[in-house]
Amino acid sequence: SVMVLPVQHRMKVEIASVVSDAFYPSRPLVTPVSIGARAVDDSLTDLLPEHALWLLDSSELGPRLARESGRRSRYNVIHAQLVLAIMARMNGHESVGLIAPYTPQARLLRAIAEP
Numbered sequence: 001s002v003m004v005l006p007v008q009h010r011m012k013v014e015i016a017s018v019v020s021d022a023f024y025p026s027r028p029l030v031t032p033v034s035i036g037a038r039a040v041d042d043s044l045t046d047l048l049p050e051h052a053l054w055l056l057d058s059s060e061l062g063p064r065l066a067r068e069s070g071r072r073s074r075y076n077v078i079h080a081q082l083v084l085a086i087m088a089r090m091n092g093h094e095s096v097g098l099i100a101p102y103t104p105q106a107r108l109l110r111a112i113a114e115p
Helices: 013-023 077-090 103-113
Strands: 065-067 074-076
Touching (some): 074 077, 077 103
Antiparallel strands (some): 065 074
């Protein structure tokens, strides 16, 4: 039997609500008030909106998807470069979690993010 915990203690409300809506619509996750009270580093507000969750839409740049030989999954080099530029601007001020829709994109992000 699988049991879903109703309260989560790690994700900011903005992130938890996306996860909750997508995966637990019938039993939404509850986030304690103390999570929302955590300090936020505002050193990046000139670069990015002041939110815990950022969705990067690179469609206006006309990125081209690529595929590894013989694979259906894809990756997007322009999107990966934008992520790298944002991370470089952060200078280690924040811890970052990256979510990629495809395994090759995750591998590319991991490769460029490692020093």
